[in-house]
Amino acid sequence: MFELRKVEKRFPGVHALKGIDFKIGRGEIVGLVGENGAGKSTLMKVIYGAYQHDGGEVLVDGKPVRFHSPREAMDRGVGMVFQEQSLIPNLTVMENVFLGYEKQFVRFGKIDWKRMAEATRHQLEKVKLAIDPATVTSKLSFAQRQLVELAKVLTLEERVDGNLVILLDEPTSVLAKEEIELLFTLMRDLRKRASFIFVSHRLDEVIELSDRIYVMKDGAVVDAVESGKAEVEAIQRKMVGRDINREYYREEKQRPYDEGKVLLELDAISLPGRYKDISLKLHAGEVLCLVGVEGAGREAILRTVFGLLAPQTGKMSIHGSPAGAVSASQRVAHGIGYVPRERKIEGIVSGMSVFENMTLSQMDKYTRAGVLDIAAERKLARDWIKRLSIKASSENADCGNLSGGNQQKVVLAKWRSGGSDIILLDHPTRGLDIGAKEDVYDMVREMSAAGVGVVLVADTLEEAIGLSHTxxxxKDGEIKKWYNCPPGAKPSLYDLIHYMI
Amino acid sequence: MTLDRLKQHFPWVTLVVLILIVGAMDPNFLRPQNLVELAGDIAPLFIMALGMTLAIYIGGIDLSAQSVANMTTVLATITLPLFGVFSALVVIAVGFLFGAVSGLVTTRLKVPSFIATLAVGGIALSVGQFASGQRALYMDAGQRDRAFGWMLGSTAGIPHELVLSLVLLAFAWFIQNRMKAGRILKAVGAGELAAVASGLRVDRYKILAFALSGMFAAIAGLLFSVKLSGGSPTLAEGFLLPAIVAVLVGGTPLTGGVGGVLNTLIGAMIVAVVRASMLYLDIPATSQQIFFGIVLIVAIALTIDRSKMRIVK
Known part of the structure; x- marks a missing residue:
């Protein structure tokens, strides 16, 4: 009933969707998996009307349609439950559920709140959530908000005739086990009326729930697996394009770190609401990985080390001496480098050249009496372009026009060329293709060999396990468990998840 | 991509086309002497626009420029008998200080620059009114010529005002393209968060940008008061809009990060030609602001980088 045929989507410099064929029947649950950057989000945006496809066809009940906005898609029964929650926190539950659709409750220009509350209660019953519709949304738990999102989309049941298609983007990533089961039961119950497109990183869940699983890689659907034949390993291989093995994460290059040399020490630092009682030691040559769910406090710890956040209590020392003032420039001066998650926003300055980006953190070395030695800057950039084989037309190329992998290399070159020996990597492989990821893994190993300490927040658990020494x-801002990860004796995914949730 | 490339060349193409159009209406307009004089006449406005460029280059704006220039005309007239040529240093320092205050309010108190500079401009205006006693003041011609006579007149047909403008342009260009400060201003305009995450002390340089803007506004005010041999708290009225227009039509978008002071030179000349053409078309001076208002809206709409401004309020 809902079908995509040879759908194409291009952005400047990116071919995001390549000839996507995708089908969902009445009452089906369809899984959609792929690595970050494989094109899942773009595909979903085309489906729920946030993007328009620029090739191929989208068919509803066999008729071609083109959604110009999410609202148009909703009018045809296609709704999205967002992962990064779309509810407005300072509105009540009922205001959120009927946001943009209040007209039905308006009488003489005034909203009839009683009727709206009644209607909301009816929606909440569908998701078995017993809360007062007048509750302010920010007071709800994360899981409750997720259910309200679902209830909001389910208002389509009354509004639209015919079948619904509901997209769920990583709905389980922050839910506890019982909550996940509740959600799955709900989805199964709702199949009478709705089909679901279920996006998740957790392959076992996808396999358990879906009738069919679409596997995406590099903007194309590489396989559609029927649920009976689905196996975690086979799907994983298709997502990555080849066997994920120890070689992929360069495990054979993992060497023991120097236990005698502590680069960074956190001693019971706390910041209420973000993290609590964090103590750790980072040694020369060590890759220390912080693992946890979204919002567990990993980023806040990184940002604290980099001087963008101030801990309320606790001590921090760098190279054996107290960390001093809370400011990024002070930390940079002490040899800390930060590779942020939002590469295009915080990592590189797009609109500035490769050499300008590389010296951004170390301009003082190239400045005399306030005047820049641009020739020397260029030379540094040329050296590092060669050393990391960065694909750029020259050191003068606009960094914003490089591919994601090359941008990330520029960011790493910025810190490595400046001599930073404590490097914080926040999702360093996010949105990169396989080849670029492997380049990053190689660089991580090189840094370890050069005695650099790395604090890593990885994009996936596999990556975290593969790369780290420790x-x-x-969870909830506290370190719950430590693992040593020597090559060949690494903890499993399930060991970690057990302590994450 | 191609559209973006074309956009870069848009300012000077506009300038050439405008000159040719006006030249077709009156061939005398194209005489080199006339064009040089035209450029000289716009000097105070151009100098103010130079400062404005720095504020816009970082993605901010300086709405206090005109009021600072107004205040400067008064202060220059008052301090001239006391300090002679050194009164220039006094008023330039005051302009720098007012700009720095705008910068401090913007960075430390997190007040958006358009409102911070509007408020500081209000203060500058009042200082001007208070110091002048709400009257127009006049410079003593002898004192003025001894101290600042060199600003006026011309050598070999080149007005000194034009020379002064170009010297200031070279100074601003050097800061922008050859100094660490300029590089940081560019980074702030093009990607402030990345600049912060590179450990740059972004706030200091933002304050510097506003301070320099105030300083250039003061120099513009000084030149204007020397030219008119006096000062009044409303002398530079009507400068602000054309100065912003000059920056934006020159190709420095409101979102910052690209363009720069050379672009503003082109922009200021476009403004000069448009003004001159209005004389030929018999459009009264009082209606000029209507035109500049419209050009401003069109220029912003065409040049703003929407990816940096998802939400506009």
């Missing part, structure tokens, strides 16, 4: 599992 893993700290962070």
């Amino acid at each position: 893993i700290a599992v962070v």
Whole structure:
């Protein structure tokens, strides 16, 4: 009933969707998996009307349609439950549920709140959530908000005739086990009326729930697996394009770190609401990985080390001496480098050249009496372009026009060329293709060999396990468990998840 | 991509086309002497626009420029008998200080620059009114010529005002393209968060940008008061809009990060030609602001980088 045929989507410099064929029947649950950057989000945006496809066809009940906005898609029964929650926190539950659709409750220009509350209660019953519709949304728990999102989309049941298609983007990533089961039961019950497109990183869940699983890689659907034949390993291989093995994460290059040399020490630092009682030691040549769910406090710890956040209590020392003032420039001066998650926003300055980006953190070395030695800057950039084989037309190329992998290399070159020996990597492989990821893994190993300490927040658990010497599992802002990860004796995914949730 | 490339060349193409159009209406307009004089006449406005460029280059704006220039005309007239040529240093320092205050309010108190500079401009205006006693003041011609006579007149047909403008342009260009400060201003305009995450002390340089803007506004005010041999708290009225227009039509968008002071030179000349053409078309001076208002809206709409401004309020 809902079908995509040879759908194409291009952005400047990116071919995001390549000839996507995708089908969902009445009452089906369809899984959609792929690595970050494989094109899942773009595909979903085309489906729910946030993007328009620029090739191929989208068919509803066999008729071609083109959604110009999410609202148009909703009018045809296609709704999205967002992962990064779309509810407005300072509105009540009922205001959120009927946001943009209040007209039905308006009488003489005034909203009839009683009727709206009644209608909301009816929606909440569908998701078995017993809360007062007048509750302010920010007071709800994360899981409750997720259910309200679902209830909001389910208002389509009354509004639209015919079948619904509901997209769920990583709905389980922050839910506890019982909550996940509740959600799955709900989905199964709702199949009478709705089909679901279920996006998740957790392959076992996808396999358990879906009738069919679409596997995406590099903007194309590489396989559609019927649920009976689905196996975690086979799907994983298709997502990555080849066997994920120890070689992929360069495990054979993992060497023991120098236990005698502590680069960074956190001693019971706390910041209420973000993290609590965090103690750790980072040694020369060590890759220390913080593992946890979204919002567990990993980023806040990184940002604290980099001087963008101030801990309320606790001590921090760098190279054996107290960390001093809370400011990024002070930390940079002490040899800390930060590779942020939002590469295009915080990592590189797009609109500035490769050499300008590389010296951004170390301009003082190239400045005399306030005047820049641009020739020397260029030379540095040329050296590092060669050393990391960065694909750029020259050191003068606009960094914003490079591919994601090359941008990330520029960011790493910025810190490595400046001599930073404590490097914080926040999702360093996010949105990169396989080849670029492997380049990053190689660079991580090189840094270790050069005695650099790395604090890593990885994009996936596999990556965290593969790359790290040490893993700290962070939950609700606290370190719950430590693992040593020598090559060949690494903890499993399930060991970690157990402490994460 | 191609559209973006074309956009870069848009300012000077506009300038050439405008000159040719006006030249077709009156061939005398194209005489080199006339064009040089035209450029000289716009000097105070151009100098103010130079400062404005720095504020816009970082993605901010300086709405206090005109009021600072107004205040400067008064202060220059008052301090001239006391300090002679050194009164220039006094008023330039005051302009720098007012700009720095705008910068401090913007960075420390997190007040958006358009409102911070509007408020500081209000203060500058009042200082001007208070110091002048709400009257127009006049410079003593002898004192003025001894101290600042060199600003006026011309050598070999080149007005000194034009020379002064170009010297200031070279100074601003050097800061922008050759100094660490300029590089940081560019980074702030193009990607402030990345600049912060590179450990740059972004706030200091933002304050510097506003301070320099105030300083250039003061120099513009000084030149204007020397030219008119006096000062009054409303002398530079009507400068602000054309100065912003000059920056934006020159190709420095409101979102910052690209363009720069050379672009503003082109922009200021476009403004000069448009003004001159209005004389030929018999459009009264009082209606000029209507035109500049419209050009401003069009220029912003065409040049603003929407990816940096998802939400506009």
